[in-house]
């Protein structure tokens with residue numbers, strides 16, 4: 001699984017991951033068209049038009065929610081952090097990467113997914129012109145991620161979440177991409193199971209340490225997944241069902 005995901009990484013994300021630059025900065029490459037709401041990667045900074053509706057975008061607007069940037073920065077800060085302790089003889093010992101202290105990365109990664117899902121569903125319901133009070137109530141009634149991607153997603157899109165990401169993977173492949181959204185979501189579910197064991201049972205010793213690296217590698221897949229869901233269900237050009 002992790003091998004497949006690594007192979008599916010965007011080349012820019014690979015470079016940023018290797019160089020230690022800000023992972024969140026990749027999201028600055030994406031903007032939302034003020035006319036059709038399509039989210040796309042910025043090709044050039046000057047004289048730009050929307051690749052879907054062809055309207056002039058002007059100065060553009062960065063797409064991702066601010067909370068997403070903050071969470072990705074926090075995950076990266078933790079991942080970079082050097083963990084050390086002083087032995088009984090006064091010797092400074094550097095902990096290896098993947099030490100259990102990095103459980104914070106697992107918690108923040110799951111929060112990142114929950115944050116993206118909440119923002120996506122709220123934007124979707126706004127696009128359906130639901131009153132704010134109804135949107136707040138639906139999100140409150142469906143506060144668990146399982147309910148949000150289950151019944152709330154289905155009532156708002158008419159499709160099961162599993163079928164939606166399966167179709168996004170197929171369309172991505174047809175467009176020459178190699179990102180497997182089903183693989184990304186399967187990895188997210190593993191992370192969430194471990195996160196729940198940690199926060200509900202204190203099972204810090206039980207979580208698989210390889211999950212930490214997998215969470216960091218998966219950040220871009222999570223971002224791409226929710227950008228694709230936005231373009232499929234929220235952008236006005238979604239009548240073309242672009243993935």
Ligand SMILES: [Zn+2]
Nearest residue numbers: 033036050053
């Ligand atoms: Zn447009």
